[in-house]
Amino acid sequence: MSIAVSAVIQPSRLLLALVGGMSTILLSIAALIATDSIGNLSLSARIVLAGLCASVAITAFSRAMFRKTKYVIHISGTGQIRLATEKRNEQAIADSAAESELVHLLPVSTIWSGLLLLHLQNERQHTMVLTILPDMVSAENFRALLIACRWIVLRHADAAEPDIRH
Incomplete structure (x- = not known):
């Protein structure tokens, strides 16, 4: 043999779709954190966490999109x-x-x-x-x-x- x-x-289109879905969920979490819908965080903590979630989502999707x-x-x-x-x-x-x-x-x-x-x-x-x-x-x-x-x-x-x- x-x-x-x-x-x-x-x-992979499948991998792009999965990363896109993950990024969408992460951006939704960032929005929930920023609007104080979840958790009991101070304003500065909400801004930092929402910004971190949004930046990870955008970075991951852009890397998957342009690879x-x-x-x-x-x-x-x-x-x-x-x-x-x-x-x-x-x-x-x-x-x-x-x-x-x-x-x-x-x-x-x-x-x-x-x-x-x-x-x-x-x-x-x-x-x-x-x-x-x-x-x-x-x-x-x-x-x-x-x-x-x-x-x-x-x-x-x-x-x-x-x-x-x-």
């Missing part, structure tokens, strides 16, 4: 992972392989059937977390990525276990 897979990871980075991930049949940022001119997947960097999947990665939080580390020891939701790739690519990442984690876990046979 070959685990080789290549996929273009698009920005339009597409990634291209290549996993070879041996489990080697290459990651590239796709250029704005929509390069082909094969072209991005030459400009990609080799990364390693760390064991702290979360690999669930509906969510991949891949902790990837390059040769310079820089770590990034790549979030992959089912709406970011095709269903076939998501399943292939899920299987490949599980295989890599299991392979590294087997390699890390000491041989205790005598």
